[in-house]
Amino acid sequence: MIELGISTFGETTALEGSGQVFSHDERIRQLVAEIELADKVGLDVYGLGEHHRADFAVSAPEIVLAAGAVNTKKIRLTSAVSILSSMDPIRLYQQYASIDALSNGRAEIMAGRGSFTESFPLFGYDLKDYDQLFDEKLDLLLYANQESKLNWKGTHTQTIPNREVYPRAVQKGGLPIWVATGGHVESTIKIAQMGLPIVYAIIGGNPKYFKGLVDAYRKIGRENGFGLEQLKVGAHSWGFIMEDGQEAVERYFHPTKQVVDAISKDRPHWSPMTYDQYLQQLGPDGAMFVGNPDQVADKLIKMIETLGLNRFMLHLPLGSMPHQDVLKAIELFGTKVAPKVRAYFAMKEEK
Template identity: 45%
Template structure:
């Protein structure tokens, strides 16, 4: 099982509740990715958002910068909002990163949980599903062949069009991010693409039927089961002491939940919700190394994971605390998880 980190580049906030300069957060991100590489984590993914509470709108730029300070870690998006992006440009961008890193780039395509990119780039929100299906189809075709001939409904066709540069081994690794709908699972399973499930609420065990369904669809379409891959993305934060880490992180985490919640009509986020999420049946992995190891191994056993992504910067915790969390993940948690899986 691969172990890595996902981030959205959440901005820091001042005492008045205003987002601080994104440049500081971006420079911190590069230092954080460098440390992930140094402590031996397998992959890093960065998300795409177009809001003041996030510093990253173009993941490829951050990944290209990270390519210059890393040696082994895989670098990818988490996610690329494919519905409002151009698949040709996405392939070219990530193939360029792949060339820079000698084969370490990957892309995770998703529909996104925010909608700001649609009006920003001139797309109709009513075509949300059709845009994703069509563009994923084109991205997969570009990844499989060159030149490309393709025709859809919402994008100009391609007629025997060559697309350069190509990835190091001609093909990029393409993941599909899903939130928990059978339709998303079927789409990925038909194409034989690896799936990463975002488990950011509720009891993780509730997702097991979807994991099983994905595997059934994957087999039904006769894809190579030896190439089967599935992962989860869960909110995480690590410290030397479980309760101290939880207490430190709660105000930061709750602030972001409330910022998002105000735009979606959610009730204010409470400490009881947070503590339940950290519990046995919860979706949060926030605490010390031993508690994290137990919960990650539980997820591995429950879902048959090949990848675990710790989403670590919700709310914009301090750079110092994030660096400590990354260090603990790489030097204390990851070795124990890997050793346990090998047994």
């Protein structure tokens, strides 16, 4: 069955109208409330991203997820993503093994290279080693996830001479480790060859573009001896839900434009968002899921079916919105969108 959940970066942009900006500490407390609500309304997973800049509140998602683990019962808790290239894989494993203990076996890691690069100079890494850092650190993370005593010779990582790593994950077989990508062919091939579950960030253009990548991922994975139960595919996309679909469209433009315009200042291939571009992404061939519960569910069913997804995470919100609106959107996703999507695929399974 399809897993459905929420992802967020804890954005802190100016609210429409008032211009208010949530402080980082307030936004972090809000995130714990969001995790608890997502669990209460029956969502399957909650993911929290890592950033190191003023417009995002979360630099240590594992701390917030640990707080969210305490008062939740079923929801899985994952980074989305951990910037593996600029952190110690052993410490990362220990942190999520600790979340696994607090949640009684609900922790996961989503590893990524990081689409933002602020963490590299902050922690003393050179961007010229961008790919090599990720590849070596992923190998070490996977090793630590499977073995408690490590004997490791590092090039971009430390050398570990027969040292033990604790605590161990509660889950049998270790922590689930997903790898995130923006849709690069080379990344898809590497992840498939390793038999690791993959997550695509589908945040622009037509999601159908990713079908070729998903098909190639599963084909290459099977050719390398991995079964479909290992070759899981997830995606996350931007979106927002209100009872009134038109109001959702109107309310979501401002926070979305705030984030896109800020990113476009640092990335030459991005440009400030126009309202027409925004509406195009909300259309049937766009990557945003904005509207009332039925509109979001119907569009989501189409994408899940087209791509053959095992997991979907709605990135909510993109840019800051009044917290009561965010909580309401999470509630609608859990109580109205998710049941409709699950019922559709359950019926297909029965046939």
